Amino acid sequence: MDHAEFRARAHQMADWIADYLETVGDRRVVSGARPGEIQGALAGGPPEQGEAFDRIFADFERVIVPGLTHWQHPGWFGYFASNSSPPSVLAEMLVAGLAVNGIAWQTSPAATELEQVALDWLRQLIGLPEGFHGVIQDTASTATLTAVLTARDAAWARAGRSPVLSCYASEEAHSSVFKAARLAGFMPEGIRRVPTDAAFAMRADALREMLTEDQARGWVPACVVATVGTTSSTALDPLRAIGTVARDAGAFFHVDAAYGGAAAVAPEHRAILDGVELADSFVVNPHKWLLTNFDCSAYYVRDPDLLMRSFAALPEYLKTAADSEVVNFRDWGIPLGRRFRALKLWFVLRSYGAEGLRALVREHVRLAALFAGWVDAAPEWQRMAPVPLGLVCFRHVPGGMTDGPELDAHNRRILEFMNASGEVFLTHTTLRGRFTLRLAVGQRTTEEHHVRRAWDLARSAVAEGVRGHSGLK
């Protein structure tokens, strides 16, 4: 493809993306593709000769786009949102064109230094104290693994390799925390799930009991992970109480604020981070709720030297003349090569400003509260957890039905009915074993009428006889 064709195609892509973003709300949120359908539609092997772009792009539109689930649809209420925004997309375009690799400071000083700048700006925005040093990771799963590996190595350095190491997180913590401990080589018995209170938040007293018990049998507490906004219900672990217990036990204290941390851009939500100064590391995902394209997970550490003791590697072929004067982020995590991810975050922070981001969070929290109010006021509908941020957990309990498989199946059918509309997409969880619908408000373009529509669909599901095993898929 020569320069002239590239230029013409780049303009074609620009229009296609602009059209897509203007009309994504008219599409069905979830792809209707059947397993294997897309694979089946594509030829069995690579072409021998290169093909014209028109042919490739025609297949993109014919086969690929119908196979996509549209995360940028305003009716997106599933999981948590994976954010995006116009300035973020523009930055990603530039980054693709530049195609620089931030292996070391020298290999693009601006990539490294803008990452330092943007992450310090974000630190200020959410009220994280000075003394936290940021680096962008792909996901919170990776950031948490990075934290757990750092904690493990620090524990080994302290106590040797003989004792059993233990790691603590609430029973409501994200699966990535337990996966990280497993990958770090913790023995299964050392991976501890701390009980939660009525609001699904970790009980600091239970944590202290567990730690005391484990230390009494000679285990070494390596790591405590608290969550600010759990995935199931956005429960808020009490950081100050947990951090105090973790420090008393000499354990590394990691805070997983992947979703919830973003809310701290608004001063009225800042209390969710109370005690965060006790943390050794902290992660928040601008790609979840701060308008920045995935992947952009902001990982902060108190002590970069401790991090680098686990992650630095400096073979001769990577040494540069500037090494003693600069930060080389390749030593701050698993990968060596690094995309220029700071640009999109910087474009977003400047384009929206603190006020724009606060307004976004506030509107989503308002919409979630609105929906929660409808649930609370409606007979037979039940709210399953507090709604401190943008997520509402709820279910329908027909008169006389009690907890059990039948009630779970009833609510699963409501979920399927709602999603089958193509207008909204919700996902589910279980809370204390009960099947629970999750409405997560976090997509940039979601407005009140989208949330209202979700509620109408929920009630329609019941009205239209989902109760009677209608077989709706």
Next chain:
Amino acid sequence: MDHAEFRARAHQMADWIADYLETVGDRRVVSGARPGEIQGALAGGPPEQGEAFDRIFADFERVIVPGLTHWQHPGWFGYFASNSSPPSVLAEMLVAGLAVNGIAWQTSPAATELEQVALDWLRQLIGLPEGFHGVIQDTASTATLTAVLTARDAAWARAGRSPVLSCYASEEAHSSVFKAARLAGFMPEGIRRVPTDAAFAMRADALREMLTEDQARGWVPACVVATVGTTSSTALDPLRAIGTVARDAGAFFHVDAAYGGAAAVAPEHRAILDGVELADSFVVNPHKWLLTNFDCSAYYVRDPDLLMRSFAALPEYLKTAADSEVVNFRDWGIPLGRRFRALKLWFVLRSYGAEGLRALVREHVRLAALFAGWVDAAPEWQRMAPVPLGLVCFRHVPGGMTDGPELDAHNRRILEFMNASGEVFLTHTTLRGRFTLRLAVGQRTTEEHHVRRAWDLARSAVAEGVRGHSGLK
């Protein structure tokens, strides 16, 4: 930013990228930024109010671009190239606009299935046997860590956790291999560096001796890593011999072909993968030498179940109705969220076809051989390693100078002289302790005259008195 402005800005970006790619060769390859200069040029905190895009973009051009090192410059000979190409950039634009997240098959069936298709096409192109199942990872460092963790868990399942586990790679293997073993928790004594032969390739006989010795003392060999194209000198470990030894010892056999594997698109280079059918896992980076934007590291495994035993996690909130019928790539690695990286690889494979990719590799290998020939023919210049692929290792040895710090410093000054031109960028390594210049031909737009210019600059460095400690930086 409203729809109309986004559309206008997207066109502006399209033109900017097209201009950049047309003129990148006129820029100085390496940024002249001083440490801290970019940080210093940016304001101290995030703006309270959002800013107009014009202001942000003006700062991008004024502060950021001069701070970039231009990996897409045709005079790029450093490290290995980080590839890009017009169709790949177009795909990245679309991916940024779509902003879908491939957490599970359901969250965008096309993202998962196109990944299966594109990786199977790549498998066919490089002659990897059927029965290897591919998944895209960000980097080979992560893929190798994934392999080592899989190997560790398999060894634990086999032998329990008591014995010392051992891991083997050549002394010329990439730093990421030793880092992976460390992160996986291998004891330092269990991380073994196998001696190499005169061509810097792993000696299978030495590996067998080490394994025998280690097994005799009760260690459990968990993992053997062979390299196809080492970073220092593109040495080619003999896969068949090493794989046979690894299998005899019951160790997991991982092949790091991050750079070299791409060459196997050309049948005349296919021999470098001879014996690859013995591997349990294999990684090749299309972002290094197959025109695909970073990050795109293709990781192949023989036994996805073994991989998933280490990496799967399925909490309730991630379960979908399709789970039993589909592949969920979140269970194939560390991160949960996943960018839609398959699209760029698929655009590249279709745009260039097998012939286009073969032609690229052949031209780069030809240019490297040409440069090697100049080195071989020139008095006082010395080639430091075989040149099987696109990398030439060389140095200048003035009459009478012998190995030692003085000769190393002399060659370091040659490197600095060459890079100070702004026309080329080379990096260095050490081979058997000797400072060595590396000329890695792999940038898509590099032509013979660029390679010739590098050689002229090398000789100019000597002619212009670098020998006399000229102080050139």
